[in-house]
Each structure stands twice: as C-alpha cells, then as structure tokens.
Amino acid sequence: MGCCSNKPHSTQLSRFAGNNSQTEDISTFIRCPYCLQDFYDDLTTSRFSEHLLVCKRHSNFIVNEDLNCDLSKDSSYGDKIEWLRNEINKIRIPWHSEHMKFRVKRGDIIKTSMKNILGFSTIDFHKEFQVNFDGELAMDAGGLLREWFTILTKKLFSEKTELFKLANTKCVNYTFPNIIDEARINEYIFTGKLIGKAIFENVPIYCPFTPIIFKHIVDEEIQFKDLSQVDYELYNSLLYILENPVKNVIFETFTVEKEHKGVLTKYSLKEHGSEIMVDDDNKSEYANLRWKFETTDNLQAGLMYLLHGFYSVIPKNLVSIFTSQEFELLLCGLPYIELDDWRKNTIYRGDFTRKSRIIKWFWRILRHFSQKKLSDLITFVTGTPRLPVEGFSSLKTMRGDPAKFTIESIPCENDNALPRAHTCFNRLDLPKYTSRQSLKKGLLYVIRNHKFGFGIE
Structure with a gap:
C-alpha cells in the first residue's frame, strides 16, 4: 500500500x-479563461482547443520577470498570481514544524469536517492539513486532501444541502447564500474557511457562485446589470419599468416579499415603504432600491458569515487586487x-x-x-x-x-x-x-x- x-x-x-x-x-458549461466566453456544448478537447489557441495569443497571462510591487486591479493577472502566492508562502507554516491531522466520514462529510475545522485557529489554517477517511487505510500526502476538497465542495453546493440557492438565471448552476437560519451560521463560516484554505493550498474547487458573490469577496462595485445574474426576470421587469409608463400597469409598493421554508417575510425598501405606491415619478428610486436589495441586502446575512470565514484564512488585502472574474478563475481553476x-x-x-x-x-x-x-x-x-x-x-x-x-x-x-x-x-x-x-x-x-x-x- x-x-x-x-x-x-x-x-x-x-x-x-x-x-x-x-x-x-x-x-x-465551459468558460474560456482568456476571453470569458461560455460554451454550452459538450465539446471534445480538440474542438475547444481551436478557440483557446486564438485567445492565448492575445492574452497577457504570462508572468513578467520584474514583478511590480505596487499592484492594483489593473495589473496583469500573472503578476497578481505570483504576488499572492509569495505572500501566502510568507505566512505558511512548514509541514515539518507542525501540521493538522483529522479524520472524516464519507457518509457524513460536512458534519465530521466541521467538527474538526471549526475548532482550528487562524494559525492552524496556515499549517498543512492531513485528512483521512474512516474505514480507509490510505495515508495522506496531498491526494486525499484534494479529494476531500472536491467531495466536500460538491456536497456543500448540493441542492439537498439547501445552504445555497439557485439563481433565477439562464445559467442554472449560479448560486448565492440562502436566507439564513441561526442554526446554519457555522456552515457559512465553514464554507468560507474551506474556500480560503483551497486558495491557500492552490487547490482548484468548483464553487458555482453567481458573479455578484465574487464581486463582494474582492470588494468590487456592484452594478444594476449584475442583477441579471441573480434574477433575470426581475432584471427585465425593472428595465421595463424604467423605460415605460407604469400608471395603471403595475401596482407595487416599496416593499419586497421573500419566502423561506413556507414563511413569507415582507421587507421595506425605505421608511413606510408599504404605504408608498410605485409611480412614474418615483420608479427610478424604486428600481435603484430594489436591485441593491437583491444584490446586497438580501444576501448580506449568509454572505457576512461566508466572508468572515474566508478572510480569517486569506486576509482581504491579498485578494482585493483581483477583479471578480480573475478571482473566480483563481478559486475554481481552469x-x-x-x-x-x-x-x-x-x-x-x-x-x-x-x-x-x-x-x-x-x-x-x-x-x-x-x-x-x-x-x-x-x-x-x-x-x-x-x-x-x-x-x-x-x-x-x-x-x-x-x-x-x-x-x-x-x-x-x-x-x-x-x-x-x-x-x-x-x-x-x-x-x-x-x-x-x-x-x-x-x-x-x-x-x-x-x-x-x-x-x-
């Protein structure tokens, strides 16, 4: 063995x-990392490679030999990647100094992993993890850890887990944090820590977040058009309201109703919102408050704990230089x-x-x-x-x-x-x-x- x-x-x-x-x-779907075009066909590698060859010739992905220390979101992706990994290595604790061993069960991987991980300190996350599965004799020298990341991530983002909700978009696998229950706070913190550790160890994991979540992680400005990646129908509805008269067409107030596990909750977009009807004079204000609610306020509870877990492993300043699209590629890999x-x-x-x-x-x-x-x-x-x-x-x-x-x-x-x-x-x-x-x-x-x-x- x-x-x-x-x-x-x-x-x-x-x-x-x-x-x-x-x-x-x-x-x-498959996304080209150079031009970010999505391909929804089940392409074979030989066909997809034709597209990649063209994109590669026009990309600035190659790392420059003279690394610029004053990096920003406008810096080349390669420079930012090299800088990030150098900074991570500065806080990494060598495996021969100390490492963290723990065991998990395949049949109960979330619960058994959380039982171990949530007890680790920030310093512990900068040490090498060595994971073993109950009932298996294999010893971990890295392969088991990568498998643990992969299986655990898929389980966390499963619809059955109900930790993340499918966005109402054309892309069915975009997700965002569900309306939070107090009992699930630790699961969001745990997910954030897992994502941080994956980046720390340069292990790509597929997290099907809506692009808005990546924007929040790297502190990038959210825009009205981003609403289409959370609720495509609502985005089109707000566009219609902004571009057309609404008198005798819509009968909305400055409120939003959200259902979670059979319970309907009403949120006011502004003070006394339930008493204010949307009309042609205030529809711009309504649309502005509504899209901001859907892309920030409605996500805030679960997102706050997710970010808390992530930043406890990877300091915010280490990822704030990336654009949201670059961060997605960094986390999810090719x-x-x-x-x-x-x-x-x-x-x-x-x-x-x-x-x-x-x-x-x-x-x-x-x-x-x-x-x-x-x-x-x-x-x-x-x-x-x-x-x-x-x-x-x-x-x-x-x-x-x-x-x-x-x-x-x-x-x-x-x-x-x-x-x-x-x-x-x-x-x-x-x-x-x-x-x-x-x-x-x-x-x-x-x-x-x-x-x-x-x-x-």
Whole structure:
C-alpha cells in the first residue's frame, strides 16, 4: 500500500467509496479563461482547443520577470498570481514544524469536517492539513486532501444541502447564500474557511457562485446589470419599468416579499415603504432600491458569515487586487482540460516513452473524450477535477514540489487489469495492454467506478 491514494488496478480489489451522487459534475458549461466566453456544448478537447489557441495569443497571462510591487486591479493577472502566492508562502507554516491531522466520514462529510475545522485557529489554517477517511487505510500526502476538497465542495453546493440557492438565471448552476437560519451560521463560516484554505493550498474547487458573490469577496462595485445574474426576470421587469409608463400597469409598493421554508417575510425598501405606491415619478428610486436589495441586502446575512470565514484564512488585502472574474478563475481553476498542454507536460516512466505504442493509443483515445470524461480522468489521477490557472505545468505535491502528470508502466496480468492512480504524486500506473480496445475499456471503467475512493492491493 502506498502512502497516498493507491487506486485499484484489478476488479478484485476492495473499495471504500461514498455515494456516487456526490461525484456528479454540476457544471453545465465551459468558460474560456482568456476571453470569458461560455460554451454550452459538450465539446471534445480538440474542438475547444481551436478557440483557446486564438485567445492565448492575445492574452497577457504570462508572468513578467520584474514583478511590480505596487499592484492594483489593473495589473496583469500573472503578476497578481505570483504576488499572492509569495505572500501566502510568507505566512505558511512548514509541514515539518507542525501540521493538522483529522479524520472524516464519507457518509457524513460536512458534519465530521466541521467538527474538526471549526475548532482550528487562524494559525492552524496556515499549517498543512492531513485528512483521512474512516474505514480507509490510505495515508495522506496531498491526494486525499484534494479529494476531500472536491467531495466536500460538491456536497456543500448540493441542492439537498439547501445552504445555497439557485439563481433565477439562464445559467442554472449560479448560486448565492440562502436566507439564513441561526442554526446554519457555522456552515457559512465553514464554507468560507474551506474556500480560503483551497486558495491557500492552490487547490482548484468548483464553487458555482453567481458573479455578484465574487464581486463582494474582492470588494468590487456592484452594478444594476449584475442583477441579471441573480434574477433575470426581475432584471427585465425593472428595465421595463424604467423605460415605460407604469400608471395603471403595475401596482407595487416599496416593499419586497421573500419566502423561506413556507414563511413569507415582507421587507421595506425605505421608511413606510408599504404605504408608498410605485409611480412614474418615483420608479427610478424604486428600481435603484430594489436591485441593491437583491444584490446586497438580501444576501448580506449568509454572505457576512461566508466572508468572515474566508478572510480569517486569506486576509482581504491579498485578494482585493483581483477583479471578480480573475478571482473566480483563481478559486475554481481552469474549467476545461487542454489536451495539448496535458501531453506537453506529461512524464513517462518504466517501459514507456512518448513513442510507445500504448502511449500513442492513450492520447488518441483521449482526443475523442468529452470534457466530462477528461475531467473524470484528471480526478482519478489527481483527486480534483480542475487545474490551477497555469495549467498542467504547475501541478505540484501539497508541499510545493513539482509533480507533473506521470504515466508509469505496470504489468498487464489479464484483459481485466485496470489502471491505478497515486493522487499524491499525480501518477497513473498504466498496464501494458495488448490492444487499444482493452486500454479504452480500462480507462472508462476506472473513471466510472473508481473516480473517488481507494483500493487495497
């Protein structure tokens, strides 16, 4: 048994895994990190790469050698990323000095994680985390932590958890903090701390926040058009009110009604708001108060605790230099897998070289995989479905050592042999298959059945 995730390579191996519903991909689109265009088709990597090649040539993503210390939101993204990671390393506590060990249960991951995490001090969050799952023998050297981040984040943003509410927009996976219950305050604080720790460790996690939440985190001005990312219908309604006469058309007062768990609550947008009807003379004031309520006041309770948790791990001044779009990319990582970058930054060991027949089969098979399948394969090997903003070249261990994606040969006992993953070191052990079909069958089997969880040799 290895020191980290040693995922199965034969169908007879034991496996301890959570519910498969926790691992479903909740993303419905791919966003280009350079031009921020959204693509809603299930594109294969080869098709999407054509768009990326054009965008890359016109981007200023490359880090400048002479780092400007006086950074602002107008500075290049690469400079800001380098500065942030240098600042984080200044407050990082080396693992050999002290680290935090804790155990969680897959079936109750939120509760058992909160029981550990909420007792940690700010200093503790600057130490290395070592997580283990109950009932599993794997020891964490980084792979388990990445898997913990991934599973926990998906669980927190699940509709069943009801911690975050789906926005009424064309993009169904935008969310924002739900109307808060006193009993759930700690969950928002915990979520904020988790997000902060993910950035601290440079582990991309998918948080499907509406862009307004990212604006609040980096202290960016909220504008009227941002309302469309919370409630598209209300945004259009307010536009209609502003551009058309409302007399005998709408019968609204300066109030807002919100329902939560069957309880209807009325909020006044101004003093004595329930007594003031909206008319053509005051409709601009109404629209202004309404959109500000929806994008700030209505989110304030849950957002306040979320930010409290986040800033306790990552000081506000470290992220305030980013734009909201840059911060989203920083937190969530690249939302696509670029096959050319992956191939360029792959290392081969054992009997494999880049010219080996099996390696050629491997890349040909991946060329026809959808982004979802590629993401699942990355999850199998690294523990997380997304990449840092710099791509495959920046893959590291949790202690900062370079750990590029590695394919190593292992014996192929029979046609049912399966690939094996070492998530702590981003390594894929690939059986020396005798046919391309057997290789494809093995890859598809592990990403469908062993994306999370660990096997025992």
